[in-house]
Amino acid sequence: MFVTVVGALAAFVACNNGLQLTDSKLKTVLVFGTFDALHSGHSYFLRQAKNLGDRLVVSLARDEFVRSFEGKNPVDGESERTARLRDTGLVAEVYLSDRIPGSYDLLLEVKPDLVCLGYDQDLLEENLRSWLQSRGVQIPLVKLHRAPTNRC
Numbered sequence: 001m002f003v004t005v006v007g008a009l010a011a012f013v014a015c016n017n018g019l020q021l022t023d024s025k026l027k028t029v030l031v032f033g034t035f036d037a038l039h040s041g042h043s044y045f046l047r048q049a050k051n052l053g054d055r056l057v058v059s060l061a062r063d064e065f066v067r068s069f070e071g072k073n074p075v076d077g078e079s080e081r082t083a084r085l086r087d088t089g090l091v092a093e094v095y096l097s098d099r100i101p102g103s104y105d106l107l108l109e110v111k112p113d114l115v116c117l118g119y120d121q122d123l124l125e126e127n128l129r130s131w132l133q134s135r136g137v138q139i140p141l142v143k144l145h146r147a148p149t150n151r152c
Contacts, residue, residue: 029053030112032097032124034061036074038084044147046090049116052142055092058085059106062096069101104131107139115139119146 031049035042035058050056060081066074074081082094098105107115117125125141132139 027053028055028057028110028112029114029116030057030059030107030110031116031118032059032061032121033118034066034070034074035081035085036066036076038076038081038088041147043088043090045116045118045144046085046088048144050090052114052116056090057110057112058091058094059097059110060085060094062099065097065101102127102131104128107131107137112139115141117141117143119144 029049029052031046033042033045046056046058060078061069061074063074063078066072076084078096082096085091085094093110095106095110115128117128121143125143128141131137
């Protein structure tokens with residue numbers, strides 16, 4: 001398993017079940033996503049993020065955001081996606097994302113010790129960096145890698 005570290009972060013130590021941080025103060029990990037039609041790639045991402053802390057919190061994209069950003073309705077609605085995330089056993093809490101995209105009020109509420117980003121969340125990374133910098137907030141960002149494929 002490989003992780004790209006984005007920003008200042010405590011040292012990683014390899015272990016049998018993935019990676020863990022040596023910083024014992026790290027507790028809450030926050031991830032963002034739509035998690036529509038939950039699949040093995042999502043589960044891989046959630047497991048990677050969960051391995052980096054004690055408590056995994058999800059900011060789940062609202063249906064109206066999915067419609068405006070992706071130009072289509074989500075396959076599963078907010079409540080069904082929330083229930084499926086909780087059913088994974090990996091997630092401590094699921095919050096619907098902020099009503100105003102880019103406000104990141106949830107960061108102030110959850111106060112994560114770390115934010116994990118998916119391999120394909122470049123725009124989110126850029127927006128989060130800008131938001132954090134403009135407010136002088138220091139939360140490490142870690143970009144996780146895509147799930148390995150079984151292709152030969």
